[in-house]
Amino acid sequence: MKIRQAYTEDGYIIIVWQDTHLSDDKYPYVYLRDCCLCTTCFNHDSKQRMFLLNDLDVEVKANELQLEKEGECVSIEWSDGHRSTFESDWLRKRSFKSDEIHKRELLYGEEHVSWGKEFQSSIPTFNFQKVMTDDQELLDWLLSIDKFGLTVLTNVPCNDQQLPLLAGRVAYLKKNPFGETFTVISKAKPTNLAYTPVNLGFHTDQSYLGYPPEIQMLQCIKQAKVGGENLLADSFHAVKIIREKHPDVFQILTSVPIDSYATGNEKSVGMFHAAYRHPVVRMDAHDTIHSVFLNPGSRNVSTTTVPLEMIKPLYAAIKLLNTILNENMVKYKMAKGDMLAFNNNRVLHARVSYQLKEGEERHLEGGYFDWDEARSRIRVLRETLFGERYF
Amino acid sequence: MASNQNIHIIKAEQEDGYLKITWTTKGDSNDTLESSDRYPNVFLRDSCQCSQCFNASAKSRLLLMSDLDVDVTVNSLKVSDDGHTLDISWSDGHHSQFEAMWLKKRSFNPDEIAKREIYYGEKKQLWNKKFQDEIPKFSFPEVLNDKKTRLEWLTMLDRYGLTLLQDVPCDDKQLHRLINKIAYMRLTNYGSLFSVVNNPNPNNLAYTGATLGYHMDLPFYEYSPQVQFLQCVKQTSCEGGANLFSDAFYTATYMRDNHPDEYKLLSTTPVDYYDVGKDSYDFHLAYRRPIICVDKADEIKAIYFNQQVRAYILNLPLEIIQPLYKAMKLFYTLLDENSVKHKMKPGEMVVFDNIRVKHARTGYEMKEGGGRHLEGAYMDWDEVHSHMRVLKEHVMGDVYYSHSDQ
Numbered sequence: 001m002k003i004r005q006a007y008t009e010d011g012y013i014i015i016v017w018q019d020t021h022l023s024d025d026k027y028p029y030v031y032l033r034d035c036c037l038c039t040t041c042f043n044h045d046s047k048q049r050m051f052l053l054n055d056l057d058v059e060v061k062a063n064e065l066q067l068e069k070e071g072e073c074v075s076i077e078w079s080d081g082h083r084s085t086f087e088s089d090w091l092r093k094r095s096f097k098s099d100e101i102h103k104r105e106l107l108y109g110e111e112h113v114s115w116g117k118e119f120q121s122s123i124p125t126f127n128f129q130k131v132m133t134d135d136q137e138l139l140d141w142l143l144s145i146d147k148f149g150l151t152v153l154t155n156v157p158c159n160d161q162q163l164p165l166l167a168g169r170v171a172y173l174k175k176n177p178f179g180e181t182f183t184v185i186s187k188a189k190p191t192n193l194a195y196t197p198v199n200l201g202f203h204t205d206q207s208y209l210g211y212p213p214e215i216q217m218l219q220c221i222k223q224a225k226v227g228g229e230n231l232l233a234d235s236f237h238a239v240k241i242i243r244e245k246h247p248d249v250f251q252i253l254t255s256v257p258i259d260s261y262a263t264g265n266e267k268s269v270g271m272f273h274a275a276y277r278h279p280v281v282r283m284d285a286h287d288t289i290h291s292v293f294l295n296p297g298s299r300n301v302s303t304t305t306v307p308l309e310m311i312k313p314l315y316a317a318i319k320l321l322n323t324i325l326n327e328n329m330v331k332y333k334m335a336k337g338d339m340l341a342f343n344n345n346r347v348l349h350a351r352v353s354y355q356l357k358e359g360e361e362r363h364l365e366g367g368y369f370d371w372d373e374a375r376s377r378i379r380v381l382r383e384t385l386f387g388e389r390y391f
Numbered sequence: 392m393a394s395n396q397n398i399h400i401i402k403a404e405q406e407d408g409y410l411k412i413t414w415t416t417k418g419d420s421n422d423t424l425e426s427s428d429r430y431p432n433v434f435l436r437d438s439c440q441c442s443q444c445f446n447a448s449a450k451s452r453l454l455l456m457s458d459l460d461v462d463v464t465v466n467s468l469k470v471s472d473d474g475h476t477l478d479i480s481w482s483d484g485h486h487s488q489f490e491a492m493w494l495k496k497r498s499f500n501p502d503e504i505a506k507r508e509i510y511y512g513e514k515k516q517l518w519n520k521k522f523q524d525e526i527p528k529f530s531f532p533e534v535l536n537d538k539k540t541r542l543e544w545l546t547m548l549d550r551y552g553l554t555l556l557q558d559v560p561c562d563d564k565q566l567h568r569l570i571n572k573i574a575y576m577r578l579t580n581y582g583s584l585f586s587v588v589n590n591p592n593p594n595n596l597a598y599t600g601a602t603l604g605y606h607m608d609l610p611f612y613e614y615s616p617q618v619q620f621l622q623c624v625k626q627t628s629c630e631g632g633a634n635l636f637s638d639a640f641y642t643a644t645y646m647r648d649n650h651p652d653e654y655k656l657l658s659t660t661p662v663d664y665y666d667v668g669k670d671s672y673d674f675h676l677a678y679r680r681p682i683i684c685v686d687k688a689d690e691i692k693a694i695y696f697n698q699q700v701r702a703y704i705l706n707l708p709l710e711i712i713q714p715l716y717k718a719m720k721l722f723y724t725l726l727d728e729n730s731v732k733h734k735m736k737p738g739e740m741v742v743f744d745n746i747r748v749k750h751a752r753t754g755y756e757m758k759e760g761g762g763r764h765l766e767g768a769y770m771d772w773d774e775v776h777s778h779m780r781v782l783k784e785h786v787m788g789d790v791y792y793s794h795s796d797q
Contacts, residue, residue, distance in 0.1 A: 273780035
């Protein structure tokens with residue numbers, strides 16, 4: 001991508017490309033001065049900016065431009081006495097045209113595809129062994145979690161060594177008050193409802209944290225003969241319906257924080273008393289749904305900070321969400337060797353109660369990792385597999 | 392606080408979907424005060440503590456949302472003779488019993504609600520350069536071994552965002568000792584413990600002698616680590632190597648009041664941050680959001696500011712670029728005007744709120760024998776606040792009661 005001509009105009013450097021199909025690109029002076037890549041301004045080992053904001057003249061001007069290497073780079077003499085050289089490809093990749101910017105925004109995540117009960121027959125399913133050994137499969141799996149929020153892995157060896165291995169393919173397991181992994185088995189003195197055989201309504205895990213774990217893995221080592229199905233629903237789908245048909249409810253779900261808490265004494269952390277309050281729905285900067293937090297089990301009525309008149313509307317809002325989730329769910333009874341991997345802040349999960357006969361056991365292993373690490377892995381894989389590089 | 396003995400329910404009645412309770416409470420000076428409180432029916436039904444609705448061992452609600460009638464009403468009410476207990480027969484056929492004390496503690500009176508805010512953290516006290524002589528200092532051995540001191544230290548950390556620990560043994564075991572007392576280290580792409588020493592092939596500018604402008608660590612994480620620990624093991628005998636700290640909440644508040652246009656820009660324009668390299672694993676982390684993060688109530692919650700890892704690619708409209716740089720430069724200048732300075736000695740450790748207090752470092756030369764070595768680690772507020780609540784219950788008897796506590 002060679003440069004035909006470079007000139008200055010109104011605080012911008014205008015690049016005219018040799019390819020006449022490509023329209024001109026404009027770069028603000030201050031941006032290019034700030035992004036100088038010489039060894040004084042940029043550390044090539046760490047790929048970090050050494051140039052201090054203190055030393056940046058925000059009114060800096062480009063005094064002279066010079067094309068070099070037949071248009072492969074352009075040199076700039078700045079009004080502060082410095083000199084920068086930029087390669088044409090580097091400039092091209094950083095175009096400020098709005099359609100180019102829009103393409104780059106996909107870097108930050110896949111577009112979500114929401115679903116209802118029709119998803120029952122098309123839940124993305126992956127072979128665990130393949131995900132463990134094949135990078136393309138690993139990438140496809142992670143992209144599916146981003147896009148759909150729910151995946152199934154099969155052929156998982158039936159022992160408790162697998163979650164650290166799978167998380168290790170991404171980065172590492174995320175620690176939380178219950179440790180790095182948690183075992184879901186019926187317990188005599190349960191510290192969490194998951195450790196009992198009762199029905200669990202739709203919920204997201206650990207909404208009592210400000211940084212709730214984002215991707216959950218639930219591995220089945222032993223399954224009950226009767227009951228124990230997992231119900232899963234796409235809250236993004238439900239919230240979209242609510243936004244359209246009940247805007248007042250949407251307003252409540254996006255603005256009234258729900259007090260949640262959890263206390264206990266666990267090996268990983270000793271005594272703990274986690275507490276946080278999130279509105280049920282968190283929107284992102286693009287007005288799309290970022291996360292949903294809902295854990296009725298841990299809803300705190302002792303340190304409620306919701307004003308009196310908002311209480312009933314809040315309950316009505318949660319109830320409506322719950323109803324729509326129930327109408328749009330899929331059901332999956334894991335067999336031993338199966339694993340569910342899903343966006344914990346999007347796909348709400350519920351569990352049908354189960355009964356165990358003498359000698360029977362139901363045993364799941366659970367663990368988490370976050371989007372920061374998952375998206376980092378996606379970018380690294382895209383670079384390794386396809387040579388795609390963004391920064 | 393009054394005990395159950397001092398609260399008497401005089402009357403309980405239904406009023407527009409609320410349960411209205413009129414009661415007398417006996418104060419400390421033995422005088423009796425009559426007041427009333429209202430509770431939404433659905434709230435009380437949801438909070439039923441019977442073994443069907445609440446699992447006492449897990450301290451978790453059993454009652455399913457699917458089974459909750461949000462329009463539930465009361466069929467009958469009965470106040471016990473001693474005025475301490477209220478029995479409710481609900482329209483859905485269920486029965487609940489509540490102690491007067493339990494109800495009083497969960498009053499919806501706005502003053503009572505306001506008192507509960509502390510449960511979620513200290514109110515932030517903003518500071519400027521006058522804070523230089525007021526930086527909270529604590530003895531490391533005392534913080535480690537005495538719960539009361541540790542609670543005081545963490546309270547100061549929450550409130551001011553900057554603390555100094557002294558008499559820290561100069562080895563790399565101390566951060567583990569301290570952080571394990573609280574909870575556990577926050578893992579990042581730089582591992583759980585990182586050594587700030589010079590590295591010939593650094594994957595981070597911190598591992599050089601370069602001057603570092605005001606910044607927070609790791610803004611390219613959505614979940615940026617929130618509390619930073621920096622222990623001085625060895626300090627350079629040369630010029631430089633001092634740390635500067637500035638309360639960015641103070642600066643952002645000042646900017647909001649005095650430079651509203653720049654404030655608006657910084658609180659609405661998403662800036663891209665990135666980190667590419669290899670440390671504990673191969674990483675390519677990236678995130679974008681405004682530098683100043685406010686919540687729905689317009690309260691400043693976090694400042695994501697870092698020049699070293701601001702991306703070399705900005706996904707913003709052209710005309711915003713120069714105003715953005717001007718606003719960032721202004722912000723930087725204001726941060727610097729209100730900073731405090733401290734050149735750590737071996738045996739000292741700064742612990743600060745990474746999301747709020749920006750830190751900078753004066754550059755130093757890597758001379759023979761003039762090495763500088765800091766040990767660093769992170770935690771998140773979830774774990775620190777959790778530990779503070781546990782300490783409060785131990786030290787102050789402050790019971791953050793669950794459903795069934797009296």
